[in-house]
Amino acid sequence: MVPKSVALVLSGGGARGAYEVGVLAYLYGELARRRDLCQHVDVICGTSVGAINGCFLAAHMADPASGVRRLVDLWTNLQIDRVLRFGLRQTLQLPRLFRGGSDAPVGLFDVQPMVELITQEISWRMVSRSIQRGLLRGLSVSATEIATGRTSLFLDTAPEVPMPAGLGPRMVVRRATIGPEHALASAAIPLIFPPVRIGALLYCDGGLRQNTPIAPAIRLGAERILIIGLSKEVRGAQVSETPSHGPGEGTPGALFLLGKVLNAFLLDHVQTDVELLNRINQILSDGEAVYGGDFTPKISDVALSRGEETYRPVEALVVRPSQDIGMMAGQHVRRGRLGGSLVTRQLLALLDTGVNDESDLASYLLFDGAFARKLIDLGRADAEAQRDRLLDFVLR
Secondary structure, three states: OOOOOEEEEEOOOHHHHHHHHHHHHHHHHHHOOOOOOOOOEEEEEEEOHHHHHHHHHHHOOOOHHHHHHHHHHHHHOOOHHHHOEOOHHHHHOHHHHHHOOOOOOOOOOEOHHHHHHHHHHOOHHHHHHHHHOOOOOEEEEEEEEOOOOOEEEEEEEOOOOOOOOOOOOOEEEEEOOOOHHHHHHHOOOOOOOOOEEEOOEEEEEHHHOOOOOHHHHHHOOOOEEEEEOOOOOOOOOOOOOOOOOOOOOOOOOHHHHHHHHHHHHHOOOHHHHHHHHHHHHHHHHHHHHHHOOOHHHHHHHHHHHOOOOOOOOOEEEEEOOOOOHHHHHHHHHHHOOOOOOHHHHHHHHHOOOOOOOOOHHHHHHOOOHHHHHHHHHHHHHHHHHOHHHHHHHHHO
């Protein structure tokens, strides 16, 4: 029996990406010892830090277990100054950052260390080779085109895989040999990191419009989608009798509010996407129950006549944090055991200014090995908690 195509969807969220690595470590470590995952996961779709993790995994599809072990080592040995840097030069560039008009893109941090890390640690030749050898059917990286605000979906696919259509006017599909510039563009959080030029266009974080790239996975033919989210699920409407912001707590600062803005833009809206997917699946199932087994083929013919994709059921399984990563970041910052230069440590300490125990903005920027280790351990534990579901979902 031919294995069903499974897409791995990796969300964006800066330093929160260490959580994805923990889930991957369980999938390709403890879980993969039972069965071979390689013949099942054949599509990888990533945005922002998920694009970086996805490209690293794509380069190691010949031996993903050892590749993910290496990825764990990289994250747990991170030093903040090896990923981003803030010094006198960045201080002098602040007026250019807010005014614009500079020939060279600028951001709050110097990301040259990150550029070197991504360029050197990911074998970009092996990314293409994984696709050429049939280990992957497709790899997608999403970035936001600054001039138009559209999502650019950069795709590297096997020759027999058609380019997806019907993704709407706010998304443009570009066939590309995925390289470091695509991953860096996808991860360029506005203001914090400088935008990245690809060809004649500037790009920034793909999570602004498409943080959980489910649509590309469906268009690339996946029959099941395994999604790793980076925010804790909020179940149902919650009413608190105690105000979250009391009169003695002070007003929130700009950095605290920026963290909330980034949450709104960048943290995955995975629950809404999955609910929509499940709703469509239910409509197809109900239609077949009422009108017979040819219901889905008939409405698919109508869609094809309009030049659109056919309808088909697509299953989804989500693994996401069981703890609030913003609160974990706040606790980590307050312990004061951060690496990096004195200026960088002081800047990160400022990110803890808020009205409660959260430090959302810090959670995007804590590229610190000790913090990454906590998130990796959390990702492993959350994946293990869904062990039976994962085995059934991926290997069925």
